[in-house]
Amino acid sequence: MLASTHRPLLAKTAADLMTPSVLLLPKEMSLRTAAHLLSRANISGAPVVDDEGHCIGVLSSTDFIHYAEQDRPARTTGGSDGAVHSWQIFGAEASHTDTVESLMTRNPVTVLPSAAVGALARTMIDAHIHRLIVVDANQRPVGIVSSTDILAAVAGADARHELTT
Numbered sequence: 001m002l003a004s005t006h007r008p009l010l011a012k013t014a015a016d017l018m019t020p021s022v023l024l025l026p027k028e029m030s031l032r033t034a035a036h037l038l039s040r041a042n043i044s045g046a047p048v049v050d051d052e053g054h055c056i057g058v059l060s061s062t063d064f065i066h067y068a069e070q071d072r073p074a075r076t077t078g079g080s081d082g083a084v085h086s087w088q089i090f091g092a093e094a095s096h097t098d099t100v101e102s103l104m105t106r107n108p109v110t111v112l113p114s115a116a117v118g119a120l121a122r123t124m125i126d127a128h129i130h131r132l133i134v135v136d137a138n139q140r141p142v143g144i145v146s147s148t149d150i151l152a153a154v155a156g157a158d159a160r161h162e163l164t165t
Contacts, residue, residue, distance in 0.1 A: 009157035014120055014134045015113035017153055018143030022133075024049050025059055027101035031067065034059055034100050047133045047141045048104045054139045057104030058131075067103055110135045113142065121150055 007016065023046040025034050038046060038061070045060030109123060110133045120132060124147055134143035 009153055010116070010118060012117045012153055013113060014111050014115045014132070014143070014145050017117065017120070017149045018113070018134045018145045019149065020143045022047060022141050022144055024053075024141060025100045025104075027051075027056060027099065027104075029100045031064075031098045031100065031103055035064060045131055047108065047144070048100050049141065053141075055108055055110055055133050055135055055141050057101070057106050058108045058133065059100050059104045060131075063103050063105060108133050110139065111145070112137075117150060117153060120145055124150075 023037060023041050023043065025037070025046050025048045027048055027050055034046075038044070038059075045058055045062075047055045048057040048059055050056050109127045109129055111120060111123065113134055113136075115123075115132075115134075123132060124130065130147045132145045133141050134145060136142050
């Protein structure tokens with residue numbers, strides 16, 4: 001988080017709160033590889049990009065839950081099939097349609113780095129989501145602001161207020 005320590009909370013922007021190192025998932029990536037990358041990074045979602053790097057969707061753990069609810073058995077224990085991680089989905093072999101693009105949530109909610117913290121919170125509430133993709137003028141992801149980032153900024157502002165009173 002790049003939060004400025006001296007700016008008032010409501011003056012902070014997406015650029016102040018965002019995590020700038022973003023895991024980007026190419027639209028052609030297999031779901032298995034994407035699940036593995038998300039698990040290793042210990043994150044619940046990431047932006048999906050096209051060949052030019054434009055944000056075209058988001059792949060999240062919720063998308064995988066919907067995928068697992070389809071007619072695909074999932075196994076989470078080791079055995080002769082080689083499954084050793086909970087993110088591995090087994091059943092019929094993955095088809096060419098089992099790509100990030102086939103499962104992602106389209107029309108991602110994006111914001112510019114200049115978006116104010118109040119607008120970020122309202123956008124998350126209105127869209128019922130927990131992360132916003134921060135994009136540049138060309139719709140290329142430059143960061144992510146999560147609901148946890150906003151809560152951390154509020155907690156930090158409250159702690160600074162307590163120190164001055």
